[in-house]
Amino acid sequence: MTLHKTSLQQLTALGGGQPSFDPPVSTSNLVQPDQARVFGYLRQSMAAGRWTDGGPLVQQLEQRLADYHGVPHCVSFANGFWAIALTARCLALPGRHEVVMPSLTYRRLADIMAWVGLIPRFCEVDPRTLAISPATAAPCLNEDTALLMGVHPIVNCCDAPGLERLAAAHGLPLLFDAVESVHETLAGRKVGGFGQAECFSLHASKLVNGAEGGYVTTRDAALAARLRTLRDGGRQGLEAAPELGMNVGLNELHAALTLAGLDDLPAQIERNRARYRRYQQGLADLPGLRLLAFDETEATSFKTIVVELLDDWPIGRDQTVQWLNQEQVLARAYYAPPLHRKSTRYPVRPAVLPLTDRLAQRYLLLPCGHFVDEDDIDTVIDLLRLIREQGGAPVAQAA
Amino acid sequence: MMHATPPRPIAFGQQAFPDAARCEAAVADILQRQYYTNQGPLTRRLEQRLAEASGCRHAVCVTNDTIAVLMAVEALGLQGAVLLPASAGAAVFNGLRWAGLQPWACPLPPGQAAPDAAALDAAAAELAAQGQPLAALWCETGLDEGLTARAWAAARGLPLLTELSATFDGGPLRLDGPLGVLSLHADAFFNSLEGGCILTDDDGLAARLRNIRSSYGAGPPVDVVRTSNGRMSEPQAAIGLLNLDTLAAQRARNAARGQVLARALAGTPGLRLCRPAEGQASNHQALLLWVEEGAFGLSASALRAALAAGEIDCRPAGAQPGALWLPQQAGLRDEDMRHLARCIRAAGAAALSEQEA
Numbered sequence: 001m002t003l004h005k006t007s008l009q010q011l012t013a014l015g016g017g018q019p020s021f022d023p024p025v026s027t028s029n030l031v032q033p034d035q036a037r038v039f040g041y042l043r044q045s046m047a048a049g050r051w052t053d054g055g056p057l058v059q060q061l062e063q064r065l066a067d068y069h070g071v072p073h074c075v076s077f078a079n080g081f082w083a084i085a086l087t088a089r090c091l092a093l094p095g096r097h098e099v100v101m102p103s104l105t106y107r108r109l110a111d112i113m114a115w116v117g118l119i120p121r122f123c124e125v126d127p128r129t130l131a132i133s134p135a136t137a138a139p140c141l142n143e144d145t146a147l148l149m150g151v152h153p154i155v156n157c158c159d160a161p162g163l164e165r166l167a168a169a170h171g172l173p174l175l176f177d178a179v180e181s182v183h184e185t186l187a188g189r190k191v192g193g194f195g196q197a198e199c200f201s202l203h204a205s206k207l208v209n210g211a212e213g214g215y216v217t218t219r220d221a222a223l224a225a226r227l228r229t230l231r232d233g234g235r236q237g238l239e240a241a242p243e244l245g246m247n248v249g250l251n252e253l254h255a256a257l258t259l260a261g262l263d264d265l266p267a268q269i270e271r272n273r274a275r276y277r278r279y280q281q282g283l284a285d286l287p288g289l290r291l292l293a294f295d296e297t298e299a300t301s302f303k304t305i306v307v308e309l310l311d312d313w314p315i316g317r318d319q320t321v322q323w324l325n326q327e328q329v330l331a332r333a334y335y336a337p338p339l340h341r342k343s344t345r346y347p348v349r350p351a352v353l354p355l356t357d358r359l360a361q362r363y364l365l366l367p368c369g370h371f372v373d374e375d376d377i378d379t380v381i382d383l384l385r386l387i388r389e390q391g392g393a394p395v396a397q398a399a
Numbered sequence: 400m401m402h403a404t405p406p407r408p409i410a411f412g413q414q415a416f417p418d419a420a421r422c423e424a425a426v427a428d429i430l431q432r433q434y435y436t437n438q439g440p441l442t443r444r445l446e447q448r449l450a451e452a453s454g455c456r457h458a459v460c461v462t463n464d465t466i467a468v469l470m471a472v473e474a475l476g477l478q479g480a481v482l483l484p485a486s487a488g489a490a491v492f493n494g495l496r497w498a499g500l501q502p503w504a505c506p507l508p509p510g511q512a513a514p515d516a517a518a519l520d521a522a523a524a525e526l527a528a529q530g531q532p533l534a535a536l537w538c539e540t541g542l543d544e545g546l547t548a549r550a551w552a553a554a555r556g557l558p559l560l561t562e563l564s565a566t567f568d569g570g571p572l573r574l575d576g577p578l579g580v581l582s583l584h585a586d587a588f589f590n591s592l593e594g595g596c597i598l599t600d601d602d603g604l605a606a607r608l609r610n611i612r613s614s615y616g617a618g619p620p621v622d623v624v625r626t627s628n629g630r631m632s633e634p635q636a637a638i639g640l641l642n643l644d645t646l647a648a649q650r651a652r653n654a655a656r657g658q659v660l661a662r663a664l665a666g667t668p669g670l671r672l673c674r675p676a677e678g679q680a681s682n683h684q685a686l687l688l689w690v691e692e693g694a695f696g697l698s699a700s701a702l703r704a705a706l707a708a709g710e711i712d713c714r715p716a717g718a719q720p721g722a723l724w725l726p727q728q729a730g731l732r733d734e735d736m737r738h739l740a741r742c743i744r745a746a747g748a749a750a751l752s753e754q755e756a
Contacts, residue, residue, distance in 0.1 A: 108628065
């Protein structure tokens, strides 16, 4: 059910009664895998009697993802968090302690580095891409840098070739968090083949819904072999796993969901594109707000909708998110607070990042994904228009 | 040798899975509900049922057993070394190390299922000599009741952490320390394909665990040093819920198969099979075989290799030399256990003959 509101006093946040949406609309993808396809895959596992520890579907999935990303190797994991942790542990230069990474990114990325024993040194992002770049990372590199952590932003990609050149010039390993750029190409190269490795998530909210899961792509056969050994975690015997590993493999159920999702991916991207076009059309004449445009000269998934609130938007980003949330429009702030602003009880290098601070107050994610249709998008845009047109005036709350 | 039914490959671990129809019904239910992870209704139900079944106030489920261990010790804020039986599994060794602790393997006396007080004293003395603070004692029950471990930890004021995977049979569990851990890996008696569960009666500890696991289902925010992710998914929880209904039958079959194996191995020189004592809390999944090379003819590792050549999968007993974990798989027939025993005896006999030749 949706309600169409025409005045600010009708907003739930201002005492206006029922929210616009019931149930809520969110920013999570939550694509529904096709049941028949899932069962078709599961029957392979059942026939083999293998449900975990590298079963037939996991093997099939790893080959398929390697092919999809145009790389020779893919290693799957129970989730993206520990995929990044194990890969960072493999790549970090011994005897060094810092990881250079952006602050405007996934809220748990610094926690991952803490588990690996690396100290985050946060860098600025490029204001055009909202991503780490060679120019923003270079000033942070020093003799104690163990790893350069590239992160693709939510819309489009970071300058991965530039980061490759920077890492090579400094003799540093380069690892990417590519969770938000699964389908993208950059300068014609598929994401998945940059740096020493790239990490992805199969969480239900991501492009491909495996319920939970993660994977790493790489061109490095030795790294792939090492990751497989670490992933096994010594389950076959401690002597076979002298390095610190973790039993963090992907199970067959999650692999079945993922394979079914890959089968549907072209159709999903078309649906995503249609939602994006609706936002493009509806927001085109709404001043004070800018839709981040997907680079359609490259492959893109059109998955996530991000807007920037400009200086003439009548209220702040956080208040906008709050008002929308009260309408059960589960918009989210874009990576806020940034990581360098969070107090931690593990070591981080203090950072002064004025650009990141400013950017962290301007962007938000709007509803998208499986549960959002074009009528929902129209209602969301109408709410934004309401805020734009009336949000700057004093409001008498409804009795 | 003639067999009543032909021998077949024997995989390691309980490997108990619901039948295809129940699996598919569970998956269909999840797809229809469209709730895939993030502390969904099935995960909440599994946690509730595990808490009720075990008699513990809290059951915190996660995606795998190593993460369960590292979260457990992280939530306790332990620093230093943890004494554990050398036969402990890789998940325990790895989980402790990820959390920054040093696992210190305490050897088992030959033929026994757990370290005795003398072995624990000796291991603690080694740690002290190296200037390593001892933070906790890890014990594993199911083959051993844990009496020695309880008394030893209590006498020293150390927290006792208990691996309960070989004990849990769907009924109440005893926690003699702040928490216990269950592996829910497919090899374990009770599984959710992959998974782990931390059991505790401590409300504060449970709150820290949920906040370390983070985000959904975290409850009231509690300050933690770092989050670990590790959510259990709805498909995993669904498998766990289906398997919970089968545990009594699984236990009975395990006990019966263990008895068959014990009878078939009885009298074999150089072998000692550790099984739970009569009336001991156990699910009878763990079968620890001690191999004395001189009398048997083969080392434990050589026996493992010989059995592997016959498609029988055994596992080393952690860091404990001279011992193997034997398979105890759901669906194995009594004849399969007799076949296992024949293969073990034949391997030893062949080695002894070769030595005499």
